[in-house]
Amino acid sequence: MSVTEAVLARLEADFEGATQTWLDWLRIPSISAQPAHAADCREAAAFAVARLAEMGFTAGLRETAGHPVVVAHHPGPGGDAPHLLYYGHYDVQPADPEALWHSPPFDPVLTDGPHGRRVVARGAVDDKGQVAMWLGAFRAWHAQTGSLPCRITVLLEGEEETGSVNFKPFVVANKAELKADIAVISDTNMWDIDTPAVSTSLRGMVYMQVDLKAASRDLHSGMYGGSALNPINALTHALGGLKDAAGRIQVPSFYDGVRDISTRQANQWSALGFAEEAFLGNVGLRIPAGEAGRGALERLWARPTADINGIWGGYSGPGSKTVIPSEAGAKISFRLVPGQDPKGVVEGFKAFIRARVPADATVTFSVFGEGPGIEIPTDSRFVQAAMAALQDEYGRPAVLIGCGGSIPVVETLQRELGLDSLLMGFGLEDDQIHSPNEKFELRCFHQGMRSHARLLGRLGGG
Amino acid sequence: MSVTEAVLARLEADFEGATQTWLDWLRIPSISAQPAHAADCREAAAFAVARLAEMGFTAGLRETAGHPVVVAHHPGPGGDAPHLLYYGHYDVQPADPEALWHSPPFDPVLTDGPHGRRVVARGAVDDKGQVAMWLGAFRAWHAQTGSLPCRITVLLEGEEETGSVNFKPFVVANKAELKADIAVISDTNMWDIDTPAVSTSLRGMVYMQVDLKAASRDLHSGMYGGSALNPINALTHALGGLKDAAGRIQVPSFYDGVRDISTRQANQWSALGFAEEAFLGNVGLRIPAGEAGRGALERLWARPTADINGIWGGYSGPGSKTVIPSEAGAKISFRLVPGQDPKGVVEGFKAFIRARVPADATVTFSVFGEGPGIEIPTDSRFVQAAMAALQDEYGRPAVLIGCGGSIPVVETLQRELGLDSLLMGFGLEDDQIHSPNEKFELRCFHQGMRSHARLLGRLGGG
Numbered sequence: 001m002s003v004t005e006a007v008l009a010r011l012e013a014d015f016e017g018a019t020q021t022w023l024d025w026l027r028i029p030s031i032s033a034q035p036a037h038a039a040d041c042r043e044a045a046a047f048a049v050a051r052l053a054e055m056g057f058t059a060g061l062r063e064t065a066g067h068p069v070v071v072a073h074h075p076g077p078g079g080d081a082p083h084l085l086y087y088g089h090y091d092v093q094p095a096d097p098e099a100l101w102h103s104p105p106f107d108p109v110l111t112d113g114p115h116g117r118r119v120v121a122r123g124a125v126d127d128k129g130q131v132a133m134w135l136g137a138f139r140a141w142h143a144q145t146g147s148l149p150c151r152i153t154v155l156l157e158g159e160e161e162t163g164s165v166n167f168k169p170f171v172v173a174n175k176a177e178l179k180a181d182i183a184v185i186s187d188t189n190m191w192d193i194d195t196p197a198v199s200t201s202l203r204g205m206v207y208m209q210v211d212l213k214a215a216s217r218d219l220h221s222g223m224y225g226g227s228a229l230n231p232i233n234a235l236t237h238a239l240g241g242l243k244d245a246a247g248r249i250q251v252p253s254f255y256d257g258v259r260d261i262s263t264r265q266a267n268q269w270s271a272l273g274f275a276e277e278a279f280l281g282n283v284g285l286r287i288p289a290g291e292a293g294r295g296a297l298e299r300l301w302a303r304p305t306a307d308i309n310g311i312w313g314g315y316s317g318p319g320s321k322t323v324i325p326s327e328a329g330a331k332i333s334f335r336l337v338p339g340q341d342p343k344g345v346v347e348g349f350k351a352f353i354r355a356r357v358p359a360d361a362t363v364t365f366s367v368f369g370e371g372p373g374i375e376i377p378t379d380s381r382f383v384q385a386a387m388a389a390l391q392d393e394y395g396r397p398a399v400l401i402g403c404g405g406s407i408p409v410v411e412t413l414q415r416e417l418g419l420d421s422l423l424m425g426f427g428l429e430d431d432q433i434h435s436p437n438e439k440f441e442l443r444c445f446h447q448g449m450r451s452h453a454r455l456l457g458r459l460g461g462g
Numbered sequence: 463m464s465v466t467e468a469v470l471a472r473l474e475a476d477f478e479g480a481t482q483t484w485l486d487w488l489r490i491p492s493i494s495a496q497p498a499h500a501a502d503c504r505e506a507a508a509f510a511v512a513r514l515a516e517m518g519f520t521a522g523l524r525e526t527a528g529h530p531v532v533v534a535h536h537p538g539p540g541g542d543a544p545h546l547l548y549y550g551h552y553d554v555q556p557a558d559p560e561a562l563w564h565s566p567p568f569d570p571v572l573t574d575g576p577h578g579r580r581v582v583a584r585g586a587v588d589d590k591g592q593v594a595m596w597l598g599a600f601r602a603w604h605a606q607t608g609s610l611p612c613r614i615t616v617l618l619e620g621e622e623e624t625g626s627v628n629f630k631p632f633v634v635a636n637k638a639e640l641k642a643d644i645a646v647i648s649d650t651n652m653w654d655i656d657t658p659a660v661s662t663s664l665r666g667m668v669y670m671q672v673d674l675k676a677a678s679r680d681l682h683s684g685m686y687g688g689s690a691l692n693p694i695n696a697l698t699h700a701l702g703g704l705k706d707a708a709g710r711i712q713v714p715s716f717y718d719g720v721r722d723i724s725t726r727q728a729n730q731w732s733a734l735g736f737a738e739e740a741f742l743g744n745v746g747l748r749i750p751a752g753e754a755g756r757g758a759l760e761r762l763w764a765r766p767t768a769d770i771n772g773i774w775g776g777y778s779g780p781g782s783k784t785v786i787p788s789e790a791g792a793k794i795s796f797r798l799v800p801g802q803d804p805k806g807v808v809e810g811f812k813a814f815i816r817a818r819v820p821a822d823a824t825v826t827f828s829v830f831g832e833g834p835g836i837e838i839p840t841d842s843r844f845v846q847a848a849m850a851a852l853q854d855e856y857g858r859p860a861v862l863i864g865c866g867g868s869i870p871v872v873e874t875l876q877r878e879l880g881l882d883s884l885l886m887g888f889g890l891e892d893d894q895i896h897s898p899n900e901k902f903e904l905r906c907f908h909q910g911m912r913s914h915a916r917l918l919g920r921l922g923g924g
Contacts, residue, residue, distance in 0.1 A: 203684065207782040216746030221769045222665065222867020225797050226752040226761035227738060228745065232770035232792075233704065240702015242695065276689060283690065284678030287822040290688040299688035307683045308694035309785050310776035315793060320669040320830040322795055322867075323771050330694075331777060333784055335687050360749040368782040405684020405784075 003145065004457030011140035011453055018136035018449060019442075021051060025090075025128050026108040026121040032067055032091035032162045041067040041158045044090045044128075048156055051135055055142040057154065062174075064166035067091065067158030071177070074138075076151035082382075082459050083151040085180035085419060087409060088131035088187065089160035092123035093434045100436035110442070115193055117442040125440035126433040130186035130425060131156065133445055137452035149460020153180055157409075164408060171416050182382045183413045184455075186448065188403060188425030191272065193441065196390040196398040196451065198383060199423035200376045201301060204336035205406050206345045207309075207369035210235070210353055211329040213362040219324040229360045231328040232313040238356035239330060242306050247291040249306045249334075251348040257339030261302045265400075269297040272399060301402025304373075305335040331368075335404065338375040346370060371411045374421075382422045382459070389454035390424070393447055424451065465607065466919030473602035473915055480598035480911065481904075483513060487552075487590050488570040488583040494529055494553035494624045503529040503620045506552040506590075510618055513597055517604040519616065524636075526628035529553065529620030533639070536600075538613035544844075544921050545613040547642035547881060549871060550593035550649065551622035554585035555896045562898035572904070577655055579904040587902035588895040592648035592887060593618065595907055599914035611922020615642055619871075626870060633878050644844040645875045646917075648910065650887030653734065653861050655906065658852040658913065660845060661885035662838045663763060663864040664872060666798035668807045669771075669831035672697070672815055673791040675824040681786040691822045693790040694775040700818035701792060704768050709753040711768045711796075713810040719801030723764045727862075731759040734861060763864025766835075767797040793830075797866065800837040808832060833873045844884045844921070851916035852886070855909055886913065 030044035031037040052059035052072040059072035095105035108121035214231040276296035290299040313328025315321035390398035413419040426448035492506035493499040514521035514534040521534035557567035570583035676693040738758035752761040775790025777783035852860035888910035
C-alpha cells in the first residue's frame with residue numbers, strides 16, 4: 001500500500017469528522033458585505049486558524065482595513081518538495097431573499113437529491129465547502145503521516161464576495177512571505193459530476209461607464225426637437241455600432257493579440273459535446289449570439305465580448321413624457337482573452353465613442369475594472385499532477401476547460417507574486433451559488449477531498 | 463369714435479376690475495391632477511360660470527367622469543355675425559416644488575420686472591390669465607353695448623393639464639351644441655413682447671414604447687457572454703440607426719406626405735431673425751442637431767423629428783455589475799408635420815425595429831399618443847381679422863409662426879367638430895409655465911385683452 005493509499009484509507013475512516021468541520025464552519029454567518037456580521041467573519045477566520053494549528057501549521061489572523069486574512073505555514077517534509085499556496089475565502093454572500101430558502105441558510109442540512117446526499121447552506125460550496133475539502137486532505141495526511149508531503153502556505157481572505165478591496169494591498173505588502181511555486185484554488189466547477197476539470201484559461205475584463213451630457217437641463221421635445229442634441233439618440237447611435245453584422249467588435253485595435261485556439265484545444269472542447277441549444281434553452285433563448293463562425297465553447301471561453309450591462313436616460317415611468325433629457329449613460333464590459341491588453345481596450349473604446357458622438361456632447365468615461373485574460377500553462381508539472389490525480393480518482397481523464405468569467409485573485413497572484421494558479425474545483429452548475437438554497441453534493445465534497453489528497457501525494461512523492 | 467374705440471375706452475376705465483377678476487380666479491387652487499383639489503376645480507369652474515352669466519351668457523357646469531366642463535352661449539347680435547367658440551382651461555399644474563416659489567403659488571402678487579409689473583401665481587398665464595383676457599374683452603363689450611358683437615360659445619375644460627381624458631368624449635357627445643365657425647384659443651406665445659403672433663402650424667406626435675425581452679432571467683456576462691443575446695446591445699443597435707449622418711430619419715415611408723415649406727414661409731421665418739445660437743446657448747448647447755440643410759425655424763416648426771425620450775435596461779447603480787439583463791426598453795416620440803399619417807409612422811417604426819432586432823428577442827410595442835400635424839389656413843377671414851386686430855393694437859404686423867409641440871385640443875376640435883383654431887396667444891418664452899414662479903406680464907395681459915376686444919369688433923362689424 002502506497003502512502004497515498006494509506007492516507008485515503010485514513011480519510012475514509014475520518015470522513016465523518018471532516019464533514020463535521022465543514023458543517024460547523026457553515027454555521028458561522030460570515031457575510032462580508034454586512035457590517036453587522038463583522039464579528040462572525042472574524043470568528044470564521046479564527047475557526048480556520050484553529051483547524052490549521054491542529055495540523056501543525058503556524059497559523060494566525062492578520063489584520064487589514066477590513067476583515068482579517070488568515071495566513072498559515074507548514075514546512076512540509078523539507079528538501080525539494082514543492083511549495084504550494086492554497087488560496088480560498090471564508091466569507092459568504094448575503095442570504096437574502098431568506099424567504100426563498102427551504103431551511104435556514106446558516107443551519108446546514110443534509111437533503112437528498114438525484115446525486116445522493118447534499119448539504120444545503122449559504123457557503124456550502126462557495127467557498128467554505130471547497131476549502132473544507134483541501135483542509136480535509138491535509139487532515140488525512142497529517143493524521144496518517146504526522147506531517148504534510150509538501151511545503152504549504154494557506155491564504156484565506158474574508159472579502160472575496162465584496163471585491164477583495166483589502167486583499168490586494170495585503171498581498172502586495174506581504175510578497176516575500178507569500179512566495180510559493182504554485183497557487184492551488186478550489187473555487188470553480190467540474191464539467192459534470194462524473195467528469196473532473198481543470199480550468200486553464202480565464203477571460204479578463206474591462207468594465208467601463210460612459211456618460212454623455214448635452215443640454216444644461218431637460219428640454220421639451222416639442223420646443224427643442226430638431227434643434228437640440230438628444231444624448232440618448234447620440235448614445236444609442238454610438239453604442240449601436242459596437243458590433244458588425246457578424247458580431248465582430250468594432251472598437252479600434254480590439255482584436256490585437258487575440259489568437260485563434262489551437263486545433264488540439266478545438267478538438268478537446270468539441271469532444272465535450274457541449275449542447276449550446278440546451279444551455280440557452282434553460283434561460284429561454286434559442287439562437288446563439290456572438291461572433292459568427294466560432295464554436296460555442298470557443299465563444300464562451302476563448303473569444304472576447306462586448307456587453308452593455310446597463311443603460312439609462314430620460315423618462316422610464318408609465319405612459320409618456322416628451323423630454324429631451326440632459327444626459328444619458330451606459331455601463332459596458334468587455335470580456336478579454338489572453339493576449340489582449342486591457343489598457344488598449346480602454347483607450348480603443350474611448351476613441352470609438354468619441355468618434356461617434358456629436359461634438360456638442362460632453363463625454364466622460366469611468367473605468368471600474370481592468371484585468372487581462374489569463375492562460376495557465378497546461379504542460380506544467382502541477383497541472384500534469386492534477387490531471388493524474390483526477391484520473392486516479394475518477395477513472396477517466398479530467399478535461400481542460402476555460403472559464404468565461406474572471407477570478408480576480410488569479411490575476412492578483414500572477415501579477416504580484418508571479419504565481420500561476422491550479423484551478424481544480426468540484427462545484428456543479430446547479431449549486432445555486434449566490435442564490436437561495438446553495439448546496440454542495442456530498443459526493444463532490446468527498447471525491448474533491450480525495451483528489452486533493454492524491455494531488456499532495458503526486459507532488460510530494462507519496 | 464367707432465364702437466370698438468368706445469369699447470376700448472370702457473376697457474381702460476374698467477381695467478382694474480378685469481384684473482381683479484383674474485386675481486380672484488388665481489386664488490382658487492384648481493389643480494386637476496390632485497384629487498384633494500377636486501372641490502377647488504369645481505369652484506374655479508363655477509367662478510367662470512358666474513362671470514359669464516353676468517354678461518348675458520346662458521352658462522352652466524356640465525358633469526363629466528372627471529372635473530366639470532363649463533359651457534356658455536351668447537346669441538350675439540343675431541343676423542350673419544360669425545359664431546366663435548372660445549376654448550380655454552381653468553385647471554392648473556401642481557405647484558411643486560413649492561419651496562422654489564418666492565411667494566405662495568395661490569396668492570397672486572404683483573412684482574416688478576424688466577417689462578414693468580407682472581403677476582406671479584400658478585396659472586397666471588396658463589391658462590387662467592389668457593382666458594381672463596378674453597373674458598375682459600367680453601366684459602368691456604357687454605358694458606359698453608349691452609351685448610356682444612358675435613355669437614359666442616365658451617368651452618372651458620378642467621383637465622387640460624392631465625391629458626383631457628374626459629374632455630374628448632364630452633366634445634363627441636355634444637357635437638351639435640358646440641358647432642361654430644372657428645375656435646379661438648389663447649394658450650400660446652407671442653414672438654416677443656413687442657411682436658404679436660398667430661400660430662398657424664402645429665406639429666403632431668406619435669409616442670411609442672418598445673420593449674425587448676431576451677433571456678428568462680438576468681444572466682452573468684462571464685458565463686453567458688458570447689452566447690446569450692443581450693437586449694441592450696440589440697436595442698441600441700436598432701435605435702442607433704434611427705437617423706443617417708445627415709439627420710434624416712430612416713423609418714420606412716417616414717417622409718411620405720412631408721412637404722417643403724413655401725418660399726413665402728421661408729422668407730417670413732427668415733425675417734424673424736431667429737438666433738438659434740442664443741436659443742441653444744441658453745441651455746448650454748452650441749451646435750444645431752436635426753436635419754442638415756434646413757433652416758432653424760424650419761427644423762423646429764416644419765420638419766419631423768425622432769427623439770428617444772427614455773431608455774432603460776440592466777444595472778445603473780454605482781460601480782459595476784456584470785449582468786446580461788433579460789430585458790430593455792425605450793420610449794420614442796416622433797414630431798409630425800402636416801401631411802404625415804400617424805398610423806403610417808407607427809407601422810413604419812414597428813417594421814424598422816423588427817428588421818433590426820435579432821429573431822431571438824421578443825419585441826412589444828405600446829402607442830401612447832398618435833396625432834397628426836395641423837395646418838391652419840392663413841387666408842381665412844378669421845386669421846386675417848386677427849392679423850388686422852393685432853396690427854391695430856401693436857402698430858406692427860403680427861407674425862405667422864409655427865409651433866414645434868402639439869396642442870391636442872386643436873386636433874380634437876378639428877377632427878370632431880370640423881373647426882379650425884385661431885391661435886392668438888400672449889405668453890412669453892420666460893413665463894415659467896409648469897414651473898415655480900409662473901408669471902404673466904401685465905402689459906401682455908392688457909394688450910391681449912385689447913387685441914381680443916379689437917378682434918370681436920373686426921369680426922362683428924364694430
